[in-house]
Amino acid sequence: MFQKVYPYACLSIDCTWAEWFRAMKRAIYTSETSNQLKPKISRLFSAEGNVIITLCVRSAFDLYLQALNLPIGTEIIMSAINIPEMVRIVRKYGYIPVPVDIDIDTLQTTPERVEAAITKKTGLIIIAETYGTRYSLAGISKVAKKHGIPLFEDCAEGFCGRNFSGDPNADITVFSFGPIKTATAFQGAVMIIRNNPQLLSQIKRIHQSYPVQPTKTYFKKVLKYSAGLIYLNWQGLNHVLRPPLMKIGFDYKKRVVGLMRGFPPGKGLEVYRYQPCAAMLSFMYRRLAIFNAEKFFKLNRGIQEGTDILTAGGVTVPGYAQRDRTYWLYPIMADETLKAYKDLNKAGIDAYKGISQLNCVEAPIGDSYTQPKNAIDMFEKLVYLPLHKDVPLKDIKKICNKTVELLNPKPKL
Template sequence: MTNYLDSYKSIFLDIKFRDFWTIFSLIRNEKRLSSCEVLTNNLIQYWSKKNHCSNHYYLPLLCVRTGFDLFLRANQFPAQSEIIMSAINIPSMITVVQCHQLNVIPCDINLDTLEMNVNHVKRLITAKTVAIVYAHIYGRCVDVSELVDLAYEKQIYFIEDCAESFFGFCSCLSEDKNSNRSAVEMYCPIRIQNNNDPSCYMGHPRSHLILYSFGVLKFCTSLGGGFAKISDHNLYTKMLDIYRKDPIQEIQQYSLNVKKYFYLYWLLNIPYVIKPLMYIVRLLNLDHMGFVVNRLRAFSKTPNREELFLSLRRQPCRPLLAFLYHRFQTYDYKHLEMQKEKANYVLNNLEKISTIQLIGMNCKLKNFWLFPIIVSKPDLFVQLLSKHHIDAYRGTTQLNVITKQLSDTDNIPISIDDHHKCPNAEYLIEHVIYLPVHCYVPKQVLNQLISIVNKTAKQIEQYHLRSKL
């Protein structure tokens, strides 16, 4: 019975077989699709109807990094200008900043709330600071109102990286039959008036730039693509003028990516394929997740300037634009409710043991993109879980600590002193593991997982106690 745990991975593709059929059809019939301008306008109109603020501007993107690069291209900040960034992000976001000859200033986060301390951010701001970037991670979302107010006070930009935070649109704006009717947006006026708990997040109304991802591992994935939400008309105009001059993504490249993801879909989503495959993996002691994760990533290693800009400075091709629109219209938001239900079920049944720490449990909004926990001795924890056929993994995402990346390169803008250290973020990345908990895992399998994780945590706790004697 326990071996059923082998059938589920810590990551999955939030897509159905019929969606692959749709995108292959769109690629095959690309010449029949409307123009990029028409497809883009369809997307913009759709998003405009799904947001409370009517004074925002929207831009479909190739990916989040494309939008961030576009923002920096539009502003042309002086060399050595500083951008304060929350301490955990993906390496290529840091590389984008460095390739523009700008300096990254890391700011630590609280592990319970995932917030940046506003007073600490104030101390980091200098005459060279041009922007603050906050990345919401793991689906947990923070009320950034104080940070936004600080940015406006200091006359600098505030940017939200919501790559891991899309959980549908606010129900008060949705008329679609597939919409998440129970979803309430954090800054929804009706929610604030009634003091209800939020359940989805579309960014702060006053943030200058909000970036969303619909890449391969994200909810409502389009196997690529992203969206920018911009509150300043002048900024939007500058970004749009530059973007229109960029070449369009080659359909062949997108097609190759879709085919690759289709093969990985069978390895990550289909239990009848995963279970016998895991027998071989364990027999031969293969690093199967390393193989999969490397093929899911846009870059297997940190790219140089030319590689990065060549890959990012593209407009989405017509099949990708059409598929984004299709996904928004047909996506079953009940998956998101089920994801949250399954994750909360596991959280409520994990015992309070010193060797397990939960992440962001005091956030204003707790959704679940992946299921990370912080554990003592993570390598040992993963090994012990593996003996019970639980395929936990440490390197599931590209998320890393900014201080580590800065220390690994020659482009260190500041000495990593006590003022700039990020001990909380470093501890998280050094001790986080990802469990196979998501909407597709049956409850009876989750019960097995809960039992084994609790036993393993107690086993390691006893090991700690004995080692202190």
């Protein structure tokens, strides 16, 4: 048995049981209509009527690509970290994903890398701000405008309150409110289209042609995600069940993570082509309207103290140099990843290796493309720690100090 168990999972569902019951209630009956709810959500992000609410970020991305209607063989520049499904959608359209590498200390790419990747075939630039990082896209936007290429900002992980609606330099910004995101509505995304009324009109027309997702489908999703609240958020259960399950080698984490997927991977694009039902819109509006940004940032500052402990002890934390950051998933790097994973778990720290869908975007085959070496190296060494806003500061410090002790990395020069 463990000498000590820290009863926090690597992933936390940002929802209380009271809020979950409200979602269930709305899935049974919602008094407002979709047409009443959409403008209310839209005004939380923009007063210009340029917001579209979709099932998920992938729905928004698919909508956008339909409206752009780029030629087959178009190259899509992507910052080198994203989920495989976004890359698969690019390929589904007959386009070529071209990654640009990131700097591990900031998780940013640079305007210089983006410009070096642009060719006559480039039709779109996608910048994904991952692991809660946010940064200015002014330089990349300048490069995009120079070449007449639209800039798509993927802020799926970046919601931190209604005062942040994405970078105004981006042509498109998307936020996710899926099951493992901040202020989760268990589904849903927001897309903001800037300075292009014609494109906005085209996207709206396509979206309005979709059928509405049946309310019973949303009900089933909310019901399913109750398992996440039980296995991930319930500290008492985590404390009691995790040690014996680990001892017998039962990988319950893999099962829970699989259960939390919003959409099954590898399906056709038709799975994304629905409008949200009124029940989902009603619950999303509530989550956004009551979101306490001040409390959210206060809790995240505690995790920053943990980052300082880790980096001072020589542990590499991707994005550690980004002080303007939120934390919903916490990665570190270890040279001996499997050993680090086992040692941390033996010490009662619920470390995990594959809890996120995020992965490296690999370059196409050919001499004209460059593999994103930093991103590849990072993903080969990633281990996730149970550090998020629901972990008290005293335990954040204990977990981080224990991690430094166990990994015993070489001091940074």
